[in-house]
Amino acid sequence: MKFFIDTANLAQIKEAQALGVLDGVTTNPSLMAKEGIKGEANIKKHYVDICNIVDGDVSAEVISTDYEGMIREGKELAALHPQIVVKVPIIKEGIKAIKYFSDNGIRTNCTLVFSQGQALLAAKAGATYVSPFIGRLDDNSTDGVELIGKIVDMYHFYGFETQVLAASIRHTMHIIRCVEMGADVATCPLDAILGLLNHPLTDIGLAKFLADYKKVNG
Ligand code: E4P
Numbered sequence: 001m002k003f004f005i006d007t008a009n010l011a012q013i014k015e016a017q018a019l020g021v022l023d024g025v026t027t028n029p030s031l032m033a034k035e036g037i038k039g040e041a042n043i044k045k046h047y048v049d050i051c052n053i054v055d056g057d058v059s060a061e062v063i064s065t066d067y068e069g070m071i072r073e074g075k076e077l078a079a080l081h082p083q084i085v086v087k088v089p090i091i092k093e094g095i096k097a098i099k100y101f102s103d104n105g106i107r108t109n110c111t112l113v114f115s116q117g118q119a120l121l122a123a124k125a126g127a128t129y130v131s132p133f134i135g136r137l138d139d140n141s142t143d144g145v146e147l148i149g150k151i152v153d154m155y156h157f158y159g160f161e162t163q164v165l166a167a168s169i170r171h172t173m174h175i176i177r178c179v180e181m182g183a184d185v186a187t188c189p190l191d192a193i194l195g196l197l198n199h200p201l202t203d204i205g206l207a208k209f210l211a212d213y214k215k216v217n218g
Pocket of ligand 1: 006026027028133136169187
């Protein structure tokens, strides 16, 4: 199971990278806006800055919704750095663009996926990753993790190579349940990754070990 961090915040990306367990980064236009990154040149520079921090894949999302625009943008993004994966929404033009990118050696992350049918189309078009948004499904009274399981099973049954990237993760149980479902990747906020460390028995046990050491060693 690969861990990506779901942010455009460089400090958080550096903190996750320093843990030594980070495999990549996902961003989206909302996350870039949250960091105040605006203007084409600044946005592109920010993607390169992220690539220079981490070793793995960095998803950079296209803004265009027409085929020609997506192709132009995707080529520009992919040319920025070998670690860039072009993020494309699951719309009709997006599927055509993913097929083009796949045929031309440009890796893609098909985003805004909320159904098995969308995931099927993404895989048939040759997406490198498919991103089902589990938190947003949960917000709408639908079990997001269940969808991860269905997509994983479907890809295994038909031998699709597209990796299932669980997105819109909100907390540690989402991560654990995605592991149980066999997701290839989970993209998480830093808090959710660090939350995996938490257990009161660890804190109690460590405090006792240190206290016992101090008793005899001063
Ligand atoms: C990442 O690829 C997605 O854009 C992101 O996980 C969406 O998360 P959200 O639903 O918390 O905005």
